[in-house]
Amino acid sequence: MVTFAMVAVLAMTPSAATACDGLVDGPKGTVVAIxxxxxxxxxxGITVRLVGIQAPRLPKGRDMAAEPLAETARTALADLLVGQPVRLRHGGERQDRHGRALGQLFLADDTWVQQQMLAGGLARVYSFPDNRACIAPLLAAEAQARQQRLGIWADPYYAVRRADRPLELAEHSGRYQLVEGRVLHAEAVRDTVYLNFGRYWKEDFTVVIDTAALRRFRTAGLDPLGLDGTLVRVRGWVDSHDGPRIAVTHPEQIEVLASR
Known part of the structure; x- marks a missing residue:
């Protein structure tokens, strides 16, 4: 049985960052714009969404301000891709609801575009339950950039939040965040698992894993109840319901940093 600890070790193994196996070839073309x-x-005419990462967001007609370094990330991707022949490879769903093609993108010399953006500190790993291939080497690239404080990792806007500061974390409701802390108690209530990071579940940070997500954990051979007492890093969208929380939909959203 695979354990969370083994997943965490795999994500930090340098050799894992050099390849991404099991993908299916998709369309090819030349990049004309970013x-x-x-x-x-x-x-x-295909629009490609680089699955597996989230770069700082631009408004693009939405009622929001550009996130810090959003233009820097766009420029870096343009410098890397515009005028270059590329190939898309799929590891999950191939198209999103906006009609964009989803996949891992590679240059003609096999440069992996998502990995390059993460290594430069210009994106965070962002996976989906139906599209989560190659997450381990992507996490490794992100971790190295974070340790070196490259790009976004030198900006407080993207700081890894502390689970034991729920009032501060609640201020980031509605935003994609990385949160670190020790699971005080993992419990199952009917068909949902709750990872509690404080004694007062109505106020403290909580990770919620629902029925559909639990099926994906079981398929991966993982039991989230085994996270009781472990130090973890969780990534996802923060919302506020009985304190700040993140709904985890698949195992790759949780990295184990230390056991009990």
């Missing part, structure tokens, strides 16, 4: 730090346009 929309933002994780979206490119091909000469064939």
């Amino acid at each position: 929309v933002d730090g994780d979206t490119a346009l091909l000469d064939s």
